[in-house]
Amino acid sequence: MTEPGAARPLLDVRDLRVHFFTGAGIVRAVDGVDFAVQPQETLGLVGESGSGKTVTSLTLLRLSPRPARVVGGRIDFEGEDILTKSEKAMTGVRGKRMAMVFQNPAYSLNPIYSIGDQLGEIVRWHEKVGRREGDARVTELLRLVGITDPGARLRQFPHELSGGMKQRVCIARALLCNPALVLADEPTTNLDVTIQAQILDLLLELKDRFRTSMVLVTHDMGVVARMADRITVMYAGRICETADARTIFRSPQHPYTRALLESMPRVDHSYARDDARRLPVIAGRPPNLIEPPTGCRFHPRCPEAGEECRRIMPEPKAIGPGHTVSCLKRGSSGVAA
Amino acid sequence: MTEAPAAAALATAPPARPPGMWRQGWQRFRRNRTGMLGLTLVCIVVLVALSCAWIAPYEPNDQSAMMRFGSREGPTWAHLFGTDRMGYDVLTRVLYGAPTALAVGIGAMLVASVIGILIGGISGYLGGMADELLMRFTEFFLVIPVFIVILAVVRLFGIVVVGSPLESIPYLNLMTIILLLGLFGWPSIARMTRAEFLRLKEMEFVEAARCIGATRRDIILRHILPNALPSLVVIVALGIGGAILAEAMISFLGFGDPKAISWGQLLFFNYEALKVAPWASIAPGSAIFMTVLGFNLLADGLSDAFNPRLKQ
Numbered sequence: 113m114t115e116p117g118a119a120r121p122l123l124d125v126r127d128l129r130v131h132f133f134t135g136a137g138i139v140r141a142v143d144g145v146d147f148a149v150q151p152q153e154t155l156g157l158v159g160e161s162g163s164g165k166t167v168t169s170l171t172l173l174r175l176s177p178r179p180a181r182v183v184g185g186r187i188d189f190e191g192e193d194i195l196t197k198s199e200k201a202m203t204g205v206r207g208k209r210m211a212m213v214f215q216n217p218a219y220s221l222n223p224i225y226s227i228g229d230q231l232g233e234i235v236r237w238h239e240k241v242g243r244r245e246g247d248a249r250v251t252e253l254l255r256l257v258g259i260t261d262p263g264a265r266l267r268q269f270p271h272e273l274s275g276g277m278k279q280r281v282c283i284a285r286a287l288l289c290n291p292a293l294v295l296a297d298e299p300t301t302n303l304d305v306t307i308q309a310q311i312l313d314l315l316l317e318l319k320d321r322f323r324t325s326m327v328l329v330t331h332d333m334g335v336v337a338r339m340a341d342r343i344t345v346m347y348a349g350r351i352c353e354t355a356d357a358r359t360i361f362r363s364p365q366h367p368y369t370r371a372l373l374e375s376m377p378r379v380d381h382s383y384a385r386d387d388a389r390r391l392p393v394i395a396g397r398p399p400n401l402i403e404p405p406t407g408c409r410f411h412p413r414c415p416e417a418g419e420e421c422r423r424i425m426p427e428p429k430a431i432g433p434g435h436t437v438s439c440l441k442r443g444s445s446g447v448a449a
Numbered sequence: 450m451t452e453a454p455a456a457a458a459l460a461t462a463p464p465a466r467p468p469g470m471w472r473q474g475w476q477r478f479r480r481n482r483t484g485m486l487g488l489t490l491v492c493i494v495v496l497v498a499l500s501c502a503w504i505a506p507y508e509p510n511d512q513s514a515m516m517r518f519g520s521r522e523g524p525t526w527a528h529l530f531g532t533d534r535m536g537y538d539v540l541t542r543v544l545y546g547a548p549t550a551l552a553v554g555i556g557a558m559l560v561a562s563v564i565g566i567l568i569g570g571i572s573g574y575l576g577g578m579a580d581e582l583l584m585r586f587t588e589f590f591l592v593i594p595v596f597i598v599i600l601a602v603v604r605l606f607g608i609v610v611v612g613s614p615l616e617s618i619p620y621l622n623l624m625t626i627i628l629l630l631g632l633f634g635w636p637s638i639a640r641m642t643r644a645e646f647l648r649l650k651e652m653e654f655v656e657a658a659r660c661i662g663a664t665r666r667d668i669i670l671r672h673i674l675p676n677a678l679p680s681l682v683v684i685v686a687l688g689i690g691g692a693i694l695a696e697a698m699i700s701f702l703g704f705g706d707p708k709a710i711s712w713g714q715l716l717f718f719n720y721e722a723l724k725v726a727p728w729a730s731i732a733p734g735s736a737i738f739m740t741v742l743g744f745n746l747l748a749d750g751l752s753d754a755f756n757p758r759l760k761q
Contacts, residue, residue, distance in 0.1 A: 173659075173660055175656070175659050175660060178576070178577075202662075203662040203663070203664055204662065205662070206659065206660055206661060206662035207660065207661035207662035207663075208662060211660065211661065212657070212660040212661075214653050214656070214657055215653075216653055219652055219653035219654060220653040220654050220656070220657040221654055221657070222654040222658070222672055222676070223654070223676065224675050224676055234661050234662070237662065237663075238662060282657070285657075285661065
């Protein structure tokens with residue numbers, strides 16, 4: 113990791129807004145999100161289901177799903193604005209400079225092509241090399257992700273591999289063209305716990321070897337604790353808090369971050385059904401993003417919410433080196449909304 | 450059909466070679482008895498169609514039996530299936546009906562597949578307004594009484610071309626029927642294609658392909674369409690049988706191509722003599738039955754082979 117602020121960030125997202133224009137109304141899935149990823153850094157993007165994590169990561173590749181439109185903000189990647197690139201230029205970014213690892217390895221490989229076919233095609237397409245060189249690159253990557261006998265696996269089909277193997281293949285696919293940034297969207301959610309650890313270790317190892325940056329999208333605090341250099345916590349399409357991983361776990365500032373950490377079961381703690389020893393939960397439900405709460409998005413569920421939280425939407429405020437938080441109770445200024 | 454290369458690959462491949470989707474389907478298909486029966490029937494029809502010029506005992510338009518023995522003669526060694534009321538050798542005529550039947554079935558389904566896959570594919574891939582419009586258009590085609598329209602068009606077209614240069618095109622009438630069957634046969638293919646595209650375009654591997662920089666063309670032609678083919682093969686095989694049956698009905702009503710030899714037409718020529726020369730009707734009737742049954746069983750077998758979970 114480079115010194116914060118010294119190098120220009122690899123990825124710089126400013127005030128990103130992605131809205132879904134549905135029949136029921138406008139869903140503000142991502143509503144003013146800022147974050148940056150430094151070269152060779154792992155950023156953990158954390159939040160509960162529906163907080164806009166996946167939409168954010170797909171938007172980075174400009175592949176936000178259909179009724180969604182980017183309505184504002186910029187995404188600077190390697191010094192260029194992703195949002196103004198031509199579609200043709202984007203196909204040169206996707207898979208080559210920025211690649212993605214998906215949540216469900218079982219479905220993210222095309223069932224009718226062999227591993228060698230579908231990975232080799234990517235190399236040949238992006239690097240303009242021949243079949244032999246392409247296959248060599250694929251074999252090399254399969255070996256690096258820990259697949260035994262990679263030469264023989266080239267001819268196998270996805271359904272012949274186990275879930276963990278498939279995810280390894282997906283990771284190999286993401287790294288084929290040596291991208292600058294890997295987006296990993298819940299890469300271990302659908303795997304066995306034992307395999308999860310292996311895959312996470314593999315991701316860390318390969319990230320160092322390939323000197324790539326990574327955006328790790330997850331709802332699992334345990335995963336980011338292990339993987340991330342910095343953590344950004346999202347709630348209802350907005351960012352609550354960003355800090356380096358240590359700070360987030362040691363001294364979380366935003367009430368939502370605190371609640372999230374408290375609701376994680378701990379091994380050294382015994383829980384019971386009575387009120388005193390019950391696992392803390394965040395009261396209420398995730399907000400309806402068609403009509404999000406006014407002011408701070410978290411105020412209906414926030415234990416500290418005051419009257420002004422209902423009216424004023426907090427802006428991010430730096431409260432320490434590399435530590436920003438959006439909360440009126442932590443000194444954020446805000447605009448009425 | 451698709452089984453042939455798969456079968457060849459199976460014979461030569463070492464046992465360690467893992468199965469792809471098609472080979473896997475073929476392996477399941479092989480265990481399906483009715484499906485294999487269908488495939489056998491279809492293969493027989495195809496072989497007959499290819500070789501009828503050599504295996505047929507007489508010329509298809511040879512009416513000389515009329516002079517030698519008279520017509521409507523029962524089966525003999527000289528005429529295995531007898532002769533019909535116009536002195537044709539029934540076996541010869543039935544054999545020569547096979548290429549016509551296949552031309553109708555495959556030709557009509559070719560036309561229908563092109564239109565159906567195009568419309569269904571666009572509809573399913575784009576979704577939204579385009580989908581709505583194209584599907585309403587498809588439904589419009591579904592409610593047309595196809596048969597009556599085809600009969601009317603064939604008759605009118607037959608009158609219109611008289612005296613025009615079009616008249617010299619061989620089998621013009623038959624081609625009109627093929628084209629019309631295709632033009633009205635596509636809605637089911639379009640609906641299936643659309644359903645498959647709708648299902649597949651949301652699959653993660655398509656999303657993954659996009660994320661890896663695949664162009665829209667690649668997505669459609671390499672990732673979505675090939676995955677939709679198994680379902681389409683089933684519906685096309687069913688459609689071939691349907692088209693053959695439809696042509697037989699058209700010809701039976703006397704709207705067929707007088708120059709082409711088709712089973713339906715043989716029935717049309719001979720049904721009046723059903724009591725005195727039943728063999729002349731039974732043979733082409735059985736040929737239609739076997740062919741259509743063959744294609745239906747084949748389609749059933751393919752459907753079981755490609756969607757094993759649907760089978761109870």
